[in-house]
Amino acid sequence: xxxxxxxALRPGRPTTECAQCFQRIYAAEWSEYLDxxxxxxxxxxxxxxxxxxxxxxxxxxxxxxx
Ligand SMILES: [Zn+2]
Numbered sequence: 001x002x003x004x005x006x007x008a009l010r011p012g013r014p015t016t017e018c019a020q021c022f023q024r025i026y027a028a029e030w031s032e033y034l035d036x037x038x039x040x041x042x043x044x045x046x047x048x049x050x051x052x053x054x055x056x057x058x059x060x061x062x063x064x065x066x
Pocket of ligand 1 (some may be wrong): 018019020021022023045046047048049050
């Protein structure tokens with residue numbers, strides 16, 4: 001099985017590495033939007049089954065009028 005689709009490498013899509021076996025994980029199992037600046041991702045490694053969470057904090061961009 002190969003993971004070569006372009007969508008997997010698209011910027012802005014969160015990816016991470018397994019903290020146990022360093023396998024690249026391309027899609028979070030689950031994401032929780034805490035507020036405008038904080039998103040929590042739950043990751044599950046296909047290779048070893050390890051699960052962990054990451055908390056993403058976005059910089060506080062000033063809101064610009066569209
Ligand atoms: Zn792993």
